[in-house]
Amino acid sequence: MMDKLRRYPIRVLGGLAAVTGLVLWIAGIGPGKTITVIGAFVVLLFGDSVRSLYLGQAIAQYRYASKSFRSGKHEDAADEAAQAAVNLRKLGFARPAELKRLAPALSLQWAALENLDRHADAALVAEELVAVYRTVGENYWERFYLADSMERLETSVSELPADRVGAEADELLMARAELAYEANRKHARALGLVADRHVKLREYDAALPLLIQAADILRPLAAEHPDRRSSLVGALTDLGHCLSDLDEHERAQAAYAEALDVSRTLDETTPTAQIRHLVNLAGSLRELQRYEEAVPNDEAAVAILRANLRNGDDNEKLVLALGLLGDDLRAAHRLEDALAAYQEALTVRRTTPALQTVIQTLRALGRPDEARPLEDELQTRPKPGLYTLTIPQAR
Secondary structure, three states, X not given: OHHHHHHHHHHHHHHHHHXXXXXXXXXXXXXHHHHHHHHHXXXXXXXXXXXXXXXXXXXXHHHHHHHHHHOOOHHHHHHHHHHHHHHHHHHHHHOHHHHHHHHHHHHHHHHHHHHOOOHHHHHHHHHHHHHHHHHHOOOHHHHHHHHHHHHHHHHHHHOOOOOOOOHHHHHHHHHHHHHHHHHHHHHHHHHHHHHHHHHHOOOHHHHHHHHHHHHXXXXXXXXXXXXXXXXXXXXXXXXXXXXXXXXXXXXXXXXHHHHHHHHXXXXXXXXXXXXXXXXXXXXXXXXXXXXXXXXXXXXXXXXXXXXXXXXXXXXXXXXXXXXXXXXHHHHOOOHHHHHHHHHHHHXXXXXXXXXXXXXXXXXXXXXXXXXXXXXXXXXXXXXXXXXXXXXXXXX
16 A cells, blocks of 8 residues: 555656646747657556566466476576566566565466476576565565575575585585575574463473473574674563573572673663663572572663663662662672661662662661661651541531
């Protein structure tokens, strides 16, 4: 629909140019003939007539080619499929969105040439087929067809003489490598989908081996293809969550640490995502009572939140992060540092829990005089679960 909307004003302008040029031509004024021809060409190029012309011829030729192929007339099938491809190339030039229609004709031409043992010609056709799917491969199924077209290219190149060297050998190697990449990418995705289903059903034991396998597949892919690193981060995070649910915190910590390291190599990692990885790692270290190791991750999360404060939600996140930092510092017997974190949280948002942690820490430090004003303030706050009814005074 959008393609039609874009072409409509161009057709209108072309029509106006053709009419204006015709008037000038008849009146013998200026380059009327040239303007008329250009306008008519624009109308034809961006109108439906070009599509109908090329597509109609291509469909007829493709049907003849299919019939010849089924009858075993592979020479005729190859020629007829080639003629269909010519018309579809023209259609693709005029309408880039129609380029994918070229693929079936090329596939049929390739099959006919392979049956005729014309492997070198078939390889050229397969190369064009690969190029088509690389151009239009925007969704899952078109990527699947890309892998299929690469397999055809490999088949054709494999049939060439065994002493092939240079570009042909490199081409075969690249075809095999890309096929393996596509297969592994899809395998990892399938493992992740099945594992996610088990996790939703709380079947963590069933999900764990699938998540481990997905991460093992994605590691070498991410090493060679940087665009797959984000997938590896997601797989490692899911693995860490599953291990945490199984109380295997040592292994969860390793998965979270690897996810954090990989995420730091990504340009597109957002501050929110970075905080999430830091909090995951700190949480697993906290479960292992390795509080001193958790503290730097807490501090990094706090630093990111301080630098990216925008609204009330961010303030709440900062309060929570400062609270976790304070808890880990207190567990590591660093009470003065814990107090500083709790006091900052109280400054950002004066809540009952924030008051309580500051009071407790001050008393643990033997500073009750500093704690008393906060205790008085705490006494004036409504108790949790109680509601105060305010009756307006009569006027």
